[in-house]
Amino acid sequence: MALHPSVAAVRRAVRRALADLEAPATVLVACSGGPDSVALLDATVVEGHRAGLRVAGATVDHGLQDGSAELAARVVAQMAEMGADETLSARVRVEAGGLGPEAAARRARYAVLGEMATHLGAAAVLLGHTRDDQAETVLLGLARGSGGRSLAGMRRAFDGYRRPLLDVPRLDTETACQVQGREVWSDPHNEDHGYTRVRVRRVVLPVLEDQLGPGVAATLARTADQLRVDMDLLDDLAEAAHQRLADPADGSLPVPDLAAEPDAVRRRVLRLAALAAGAPASELFHEHVLGLDALVTDWHGQRWVDLPGHCRGTRVQGRIRVTRSTGPGAGPDTPGN
CATH class of the missing domain: 3.40.50.620 (HUPs)
Known part of the structure; x- marks a missing residue:
């Protein structure tokens, strides 16, 4: 039957x-x-x-x-x-x-x-x-x-x-x-x-x-399938770039190398850095990543970028660092070029 x-x-x-x-x-x-x-x-x-x-x-x-x-x-x-x-x-x-x-x-x-x-x-x-x-x-x-x-x-x-x-x-x-x-x-x-x-x-x-x-x-649903292939490729490129660029000691990333990456890859690398520091994925939005990206592409002396999970992004001695905040209003380091 x-x-x-x-x-x-x-x-x-x-x-x-x-x-x-x-x-x-x-x-x-x-x-x-x-x-x-x-x-x-x-x-x-x-x-x-x-x-x-x-x-x-x-x-x-x-x-x-x-x-x-x-x-x-x-x-x-x-x-x-x-x-x-x-x-x-x-x-x-x-x-x-x-x-x-x-x-x-x-x-x-x-x-x-x-x-x-x-x-x-x-x-x-x-x-x-x-x-x-x-x-x-x-x-x-x-x-x-x-x-x-x-x-x-x-x-x-x-x-x-x-x-x-x-x-x-x-x-x-x-x-x-x-x-x-x-x-x-x-x-x-x-x-x-x-x-x-x-x-x-x-x-x-x-x-x-x-x-x-x-x-x-x-x-x-078909649109999702088509986009998923592209997203997976970009995510793979970003993971490879993050592994290549991140300092094993503190996870910091060199600004010149980040700036040389395409926008889509660089922003994903910065998101990975935030996640690695403890920012919860469900609360880490595009605006947060853009704030980190501005430390690379629109640097004008910003002190830090606040991120969910009590994390904070800074630019210190030519490197981007994402760390846990040490207290209200306290930056982990003194920012600089």
Whole structure:
């Protein structure tokens, strides 16, 4: 009997994502109980077992809604029923730490998934983001003026994580669950227009589809793929330049060599220097990097540039240094050419 096209689309995407893994490797699937992650786990059980892989399912309870513990228990039972070889569950404490609720929950979720993957010795962790999620990410990056890195969207793979469904529309994951009789959970946050992403999903994208014609989500996702190749190349060039130029002792960078680099590479090198000094990536914005860049390209005696994470950038004796601040109003060194 032929598979329903939506089921086939999800399984085909998962099969591609698992193609480089060898039996009896373990794959961990993050499953919230929503249609995207349920469809992902369903397909991974089928395709993974066919390839001799061990499939584990994991759900994370963020504790942000009433009844979240009961939901996590139901998801664990469902993952076992679907054929997962092992199921895991964890409750995390979401602490803002200067982040918004979504970002804080995401940070907590990735931290515990990483611990689970290490515990299992998993070769990969699969995430259920779809093509529609990618389109929303690109639109949000465009609206915020976040630059090429945000417009390049979510990476298909990073640090052991993989997103097999970035070419699969959300309609296919929802349909795949329906035709296979899988129960799914609808997160009430996905209907709360207080969240920017929800407004993009429920209002902005439908308007664009109505006014510009169908296929906008696919086009945005394709744009992300095209930009990702360019961003990856620039990031590789910047990492090589940072390793070549940074002083091993203090991480400082020589101004003349920085000035000789193309703008796109130089600014990425400065961003890497800020990250190495302890500036949090989620709070390090383009304006901060431009401030550092001005120490190289528009030097007129600036004392320092304040950066998130209590970091500070200075130009000292012809070198750019990013260090932790030593106290209110105290610069780490006396700036000079």
